Amino acid sequence: MHRVLEPVARYYADKLRAHGTTARGVDWNSPDSQDQRFTELLRVCREDRAASINDYGCGYGALAARLRRDGYHGPYRGYDVAPEMVAAAEAQAGVPDDCRFTSNPRELTVADYTVASGIFNVRLEVAVDEWELHVRDTIDRLAALSLRGFAFNMLTSHADADRMRDDLYYADPAAWLTYCLRKFPRSVALLHDYQLYEFTVLVRTGPD
Numbered sequence: 001m002h003r004v005l006e007p008v009a010r011y012y013a014d015k016l017r018a019h020g021t022t023a024r025g026v027d028w029n030s031p032d033s034q035d036q037r038f039t040e041l042l043r044v045c046r047e048d049r050a051a052s053i054n055d056y057g058c059g060y061g062a063l064a065a066r067l068r069r070d071g072y073h074g075p076y077r078g079y080d081v082a083p084e085m086v087a088a089a090e091a092q093a094g095v096p097d098d099c100r101f102t103s104n105p106r107e108l109t110v111a112d113y114t115v116a117s118g119i120f121n122v123r124l125e126v127a128v129d130e131w132e133l134h135v136r137d138t139i140d141r142l143a144a145l146s147l148r149g150f151a152f153n154m155l156t157s158h159a160d161a162d163r164m165r166d167d168l169y170y171a172d173p174a175a176w177l178t179y180c181l182r183k184f185p186r187s188v189a190l191l192h193d194y195q196l197y198e199f200t201v202l203v204r205t206g207p208d
């Protein structure tokens with residue numbers, strides 16, 4: 001596991017231990033906000049219900065249940081750096097049994113789309129420069145895993161300063177949009193218009 005991720009994995013394992021397989025167990029404030037994030041990220045799939053999907057930082061697999069509920073029936077693979085999350089996902093009654101989970105990054109294979117909800121937020125004590133290198137590497141990885149496109153979200157730096165926490169990473173949306181446009185010039189969308197202090201980036205890399 002990458003050095004910067006060890007404390008992150010412990011942070012989330014602690015949340016899971018404290019709150020179980022709930023939105024708070026993956027450090028979201030509410031099930032509604034968790035679900036809203038999925039809605040924004042899934043725009044990248046353009047409603048292709050047969051698409052194969054990687055869920056990068058899957059937590060306990062809440063997206064798997066959402067996908068099946070929405071009629072997505074293509075292969076789903078969830079990956080999380082915290083093995084406790086993967087164990088919880090596999091043990092969950094509500095999660096469809098044709099969905100697969102792993103904490104081994106080498107087991108992830110290329111899918112049509114890769115989505116990542118909440119993986120760039122908790123920086124803990126890692127310096128901002130180092131965290132941004134990690135974010136870039138991870139975006140490259142999302143791209144390499146995706147035939148047609150990928151999507152991720154980040155906390156926005158356009159939030160009230162007095163509500164910001166020192167251990168979280170607040171990203172400049174314009175800077176990350178520019179970064180993605182330079183690397184993936186075909187099609188990049190920035191969604192900064194929903195009611196959470198964050199934004200979503202959709203990157204299309206395939207022909208459609």
Ligand SMILES: C[S@@+](CC[C@H](N)C(=O)[O-])C[C@H]1O[C@@H](n2cnc3c(N)ncnc32)[C@H](O)[C@@H]1O
Nearest residue numbers: 012026057058059062080081082085117118119
């Ligand atoms: C905020 S939680 C969200 C979980 C899930 N995406 C959801 O919305 O229900 C972020 C999850 O990503 C995992 N994670 C963070 N960074 C990661 C990385 N670089 N690779 C894989 N998993 C990561 C954490 O262990 C945690 O379970």
